[in-house]
Amino acid sequence: MQITLSGVTIVMELHAVHIHSDEPLLQFLAGDPLQNTDLLVKELLRAYEAAFHQPLDISPDSLAVEIWGHVYVEQFAGYIARLTDLNLVRKLLYPVQKYCAVIDCGEQGHDSNRWFWDLLAPLKATIGGWLPGSGKS
Secondary structure, three states, rough: EEEEEOOOOEEEOOOOEEEOOOOHHHHHHHHHHHHHHHHHHHHHHHHHHHHOOOOOOOOOOHHHHHHHHHHHHHHHHHHHHHHHHHHHHHHOOOOOHHHHHHHEEEEOOOOOOOHHHHHHHHHHHHHHOOOOOOOOO
């Protein structure tokens, strides 16, 4: 099931959501990525529960850091690719950019790297302070 929340395209299935990491997501996060991510996550979790009549078993903080992990790594890879004329570097960065184009967020047992985002979830406030546009140093 595909939905749009705050201009962001999300595909939902039982036990997982797939967020398109594209210009609408970047625009939505711009300005105040911490607050805007919290809003998107809240809307997403509410829409998932309405659609499947059960909550998505991913904490809001884990979901937020996973979104940031994909969005900002993809942006960084894009910057590096544009800065270099070396074909080898571009070839190495392309799989990173492709992997980050859709943020696959699944529950434990349905997402092989859920443990990683759960591990980073307690650091959400710190990570959020590092994001471009957060206004913190």
